[in-house]
Amino acid sequence: GKGNVEEIVVATRKVLTRHGYYSNAATQLWYFPSLSEYSGLLEKKGFRVRFAAHFDRPTELKDTENGIKDWIRMFGNAFFSNIPESAIDTVLAEIQDMVRPTNYRNGHWYGNYKRLRIAATKL
Numbered sequence: 001g002k003g004n005v006e007e008i009v010v011a012t013r014k015v016l017t018r019h020g021y022y023s024n025a026a027t028q029l030w031y032f033p034s035l036s037e038y039s040g041l042l043e044k045k046g047f048r049v050r051f052a053a054h055f056d057r058p059t060e061l062k063d064t065e066n067g068i069k070d071w072i073r074m075f076g077n078a079f080f081s082n083i084p085e086s087a088i089d090t091v092l093a094e095i096q097d098m099v100r101p102t103n104y105r106n107g108h109w110y111g112n113y114k115r116l117r118i119a120a121t122k123l
Helices: 006-018 035-044 067-075 085-103
Strands: 047-060 108-122
Touching: 006 067, 006 085, 006 108, 035 047, 035 108, 067 085, 067 108, 085 108
Parallel strands: none
Antiparallel strands: 047 108
């Protein structure tokens, strides 16, 4: 849902821009609609939305040292096309440092997921 992994995405764009990778920073990988936007799309396709919720779902990442760096390599690798591997390591370290205040708690890294849960029936 709207706001999903927002801190990670914002930090990634800022760090890529700081290093001069402007087209990489502009990469649009994901679509995270608001609750009303997604409900409206379903209604336009002939569904009746019976229940809708937008909620936080912080998820602990397994690696306590490189959690954010590993997460970005797994899910956001397209941000780094045509960037030398030696530069990627530097960028990832800066991103992880930037999100430490929002995504690191009690010795663990977290993905700040936002989820939509919707029940709809086809009319």
